[in-house]
Amino acid sequence: xxxxTTTAASPGMRRRAASFLHRHAGVRLSLLLSAPLAWLGLAYxxxxxxxxxxxxxxxxxxxxxxxxxxxxxxxxxxxxxxxxRTVALRSIGVAAAVTLxxxxxxxxxxxxxxxxxxxxxxxxxxxxxxxxLWASYLVKAYAWRVMLSSDGVLGWGxxxxxTVVTLSYLWLPYMILPIYAGLERLPNSLLDAAGDLGARPWxxxxxxxxxxxxxxxxxxxxxxxxxxxxxxxxVKIVGGKTQLIGNVVYDNIGAAxxxxxxxxxxxxxxxxxxxYLAAVRRTGALxxx
Amino acid sequence: MRSPRPRFARPSLVVTAALALAAVAGCGxxxxxxxxxxxxxxxxxxxxPKIETLKSLGPGEGQVNLxxxxxxxxxxxxxxxxxxxxxxxxxxxxxxxTKTAGTSDEMVNLMKTGEYDAVSASGDASLRLIASGTVxxxxxxxxxxxxxxxxxxxxxPWNSVNGVAYGIPxxxxxxxxxxxxxxxxxxxxxxxxxxxxxxxxxxxxTAYDSPIYIADAALYLxxxxxxxxxxxxxxxxETQLKAAVDLLKQQKQNIGEYWSDYTKxxxxxxxxxxxxxxxxxxxxNLVEADKAPVQTTLPKEGSTGWSDTWMxxxxxxxxxxxxxxxxxxxxxxxxxxxxxxxxxxxxxAKACEQTSDKSFCxxxxxxxxxxxxxxxxxxxxxxxxxxxxxxxxxxxxxEWTRAWTEIKG
Numbered sequence: 001x002x003x004x005t006t007t008a009a010s011p012g013m014r015r016r017a018a019s020f021l022h023r024h025a026g027v028r029l030s031l032l033l034s035a036p037l038a039w040l041g042l043a044y045x046x047x048x049x050x051x052x053x054x055x056x057x058x059x060x061x062x063x064x065x066x067x068x069x070x071x072x073x074x075x076x077x078x079x080x081x082x083x084x085r086t087v088a089l090r091s092i093g094v095a096a097a098v099t100l101x102x103x104x105x106x107x108x109x110x111x112x113x114x115x116x117x118x119x120x121x122x123x124x125x126x127x128x129x130x131x132x133l134w135a136s137y138l139v140k141a142y143a144w145r146v147m148l149s150s151d152g153v154l155g156w157g158x159x160x161x162x163t164v165v166t167l168s169y170l171w172l173p174y175m176i177l178p179i180y181a182g183l184e185r186l187p188n189s190l191l192d193a194a195g196d197l198g199a200r201p202w203x204x205x206x207x208x209x210x211x212x213x214x215x216x217x218x219x220x221x222x223x224x225x226x227x228x229x230x231x232x233x234x235v236k237i238v239g240g241k242t243q244l245i246g247n248v249v250y251d252n253i254g255a256a257x258x259x260x261x262x263x264x265x266x267x268x269x270x271x272x273x274x275x276y277l278a279a280v281r282r283t284g285a286l287x288x289x
Numbered sequence: 290m291r292s293p294r295p296r297f298a299r300p301s302l303v304v305t306a307a308l309a310l311a312a313v314a315g316c317g318x319x320x321x322x323x324x325x326x327x328x329x330x331x332x333x334x335x336x337x338p339k340i341e342t343l344k345s346l347g348p349g350e351g352q353v354n355l356x357x358x359x360x361x362x363x364x365x366x367x368x369x370x371x372x373x374x375x376x377x378x379x380x381x382x383x384x385x386x387t388k389t390a391g392t393s394d395e396m397v398n399l400m401k402t403g404e405y406d407a408v409s410a411s412g413d414a415s416l417r418l419i420a421s422g423t424v425x426x427x428x429x430x431x432x433x434x435x436x437x438x439x440x441x442x443x444x445x446p447w448n449s450v451n452g453v454a455y456g457i458p459x460x461x462x463x464x465x466x467x468x469x470x471x472x473x474x475x476x477x478x479x480x481x482x483x484x485x486x487x488x489x490x491x492x493x494x495t496a497y498d499s500p501i502y503i504a505d506a507a508l509y510l511x512x513x514x515x516x517x518x519x520x521x522x523x524x525x526x527e528t529q530l531k532a533a534v535d536l537l538k539q540q541k542q543n544i545g546e547y548w549s550d551y552t553k554x555x556x557x558x559x560x561x562x563x564x565x566x567x568x569x570x571x572x573x574n575l576v577e578a579d580k581a582p583v584q585t586t587l588p589k590e591g592s593t594g595w596s597d598t599w600m601x602x603x604x605x606x607x608x609x610x611x612x613x614x615x616x617x618x619x620x621x622x623x624x625x626x627x628x629x630x631x632x633x634x635x636x637x638a639k640a641c642e643q644t645s646d647k648s649f650c651x652x653x654x655x656x657x658x659x660x661x662x663x664x665x666x667x668x669x670x671x672x673x674x675x676x677x678x679x680x681x682x683x684x685x686x687x688e689w690t691r692a693w694t695e696i697k698g
Contacts (some may be wrong), residue, residue, distance in 0.1 A: 081695075252690055
């Protein structure tokens with residue numbers, strides 16, 4: 001608004017511009033959408049496309065330069081190498097476990113926030129859930145490292161379990177908030193009605209609460225699943241001797257300077273997420289988001 | 290607090306001058322790949338592009354642009370007491386502009402822009418810079434402090450060509466074997482303790498999380514399985530690499546965790562989660578400072594390690610200030626400061642009298658050439674065997690990286 005008034009030379013010109021836009025809906029729309037579309041197209045999809053293209057190139061072992069000649073070699077290596085399958089499956093397992101744990105922890109939490117707490121307490125609870133996000137990721141991961149060490153408070157040691165636990169902690173707010181938002185939109189009258197019609201709590205949950213908040217839970221799971229799938233730092237800190245897809249990408253790009261192979265490995269989580277989103281779409285959850 | 294750079298970042302697949310590298314390491318000029326601008330001479334040496342050395346030192350140009358590892362050019366911003374940049378500026382009138390690089394690749398790329406005057410290059414970057422003509426030979430007569438540098442660091446394959454110095458040694462260190470004295474008995478003197486399949490310390494062994502650690506296994510195999518014929522842990526053919534990989538896979542059964550971040554190693558040795566494994570001197574010091582019962586040794590097989598070199602750009606815009614910096618960084622006081630801050634052995638023999646901890650040089654074995662003769666300094670493995678073999682193709686760093694992924698499973 002302010003930019004319009006300052007740039008327009010006179011009120012008359014502004015009015016003329018406004019009426020021009022009013023008459024030409026197409027121009028109006030393209031002006032409105034050009035910025036977000038440019039962002040989506042260039043910065044977001046462009047980066048993904050570059051990734052995909054790079055994956056079909058190779059590196060010259062002699063000079064270290066990227067050779068821009070089409071080859072399937074990276075994907076052949078990826079598919080035939082047993083270790084990559086193992087790592088991919090392990091990463092999916094970790095992501096699924098983290099999502100499940102977060103769901104189980106987040107749902108009662110979100111329910112209490114949305115339905116049981118007073119409006120004042122609600123505000124404070126939201127802040128409490130958000131507070132951990134203010135602290136650095138590394139600080140939190142190292143805090144878990146200290147707790148999990150054998151002389152720490154928990155003393156469970158490092159490994160896959162430690163990774164799952166730490167990731168569950170890190171991504172929990174991303175699960176609580178969507179579910180909380182979903183439960184907020186759920187009218188209390190529905191719960192009352194279910195009670196009046198004689199439904200026990202579990203039945204109310206199963207037939208009323210869960211179906212209506214399912215899309216919200218799916219939204220949360222997309223966060224936790226994709227964030228876990230891409231993580232490589234937590235597993236470096238508390239993972240002991242395990243590795244996930246992210247570590248394979250990191251090692252190839254950071255240490256070996258093999259960008260094409262790293263790009264090929266990086267397409268694995270992208271494909272997994274696409275499959276996941278397709279599966280979610282089939283349930284119809286995305287329409288209700 | 291000390292702040293060593295992340296060492297996992299240094300090895301890199303290179304290899305603009307792979308041919309040159311191979312030739313320097315004594316590889317006979319058998320390979321006829323017509324890649325780089327520098328051709329391998331028949332004698333096995335390689336001829337770098339002809340670049341004039343600075344003949345005499347003029348007045349300073351008022352500033353100097355450096356590419357350095359973190360912790361190599363401290364100006365007091367990390368710790369007010371750790372500052373050898375401001376005294377330099379005051380003494381020479383050269384303002385220092387430092388660009389910290391994270392990897393050797395980054396260093397090479399930065400130097401190729403021509404914007405910088407000097408660089409603290411590691412063994413896997415220095416020869417690339419020489420062969421590509423990015424750095425000039427150094428006239429050591431113009432660096433008065435050079436005479437006090439340990440002989441064991443002068444004119445080495447990674448900082449000179451054909452007896453011509455291309456840089457000033459900065460410092461060095463070895464990767465050591467550390468163990469907790471309360472759990473590990475008897476005191477080990479061999480890397481065998483971390484490679485033993487029937488190790489009593491199962492789940493408490495640690496190893497360095499980088500493909501370059503394959504060289505540690507190869508080093509152990511040099512003496513444990515001489516029939517493999519490994520002469521240089523950075524020059525492994527397919528069979529030798531496979532043997533090293535198998536050894537590391539077997540070792541993985543006993544590994545508690547891999548480390549690449551030095552704070553992680555400090556903490557796990559302190560808590561006792563790790564009982565034995567590879568380490569750096571600085572880690573050992575930090576663990577000992579916290580009163581944890583640990584001890585280190587340079588095992589009888591020797592060990593891997595690093596050695597860095599300050600080099601001057603061929604197109605340096607401020608060569609006089611660059612030379613002044615080279616002389617400054619290896620001056621007894623500054624060299625002692627940087628060595629103590631970073632946790633490595635200084636290059637200048639006289640630095641040992643200037644360290645705040647009087648036993649520093651003993652701790653880091655600065656004067657112990659016998660000690661460093663057992664250290665195989667990190668070099669990037671390339672297809673041309675670094676040990677001089679021409680009848681086989683060696684495995685390069687990208688193969689090592691994939692092997693490392695496979696080892697970790």
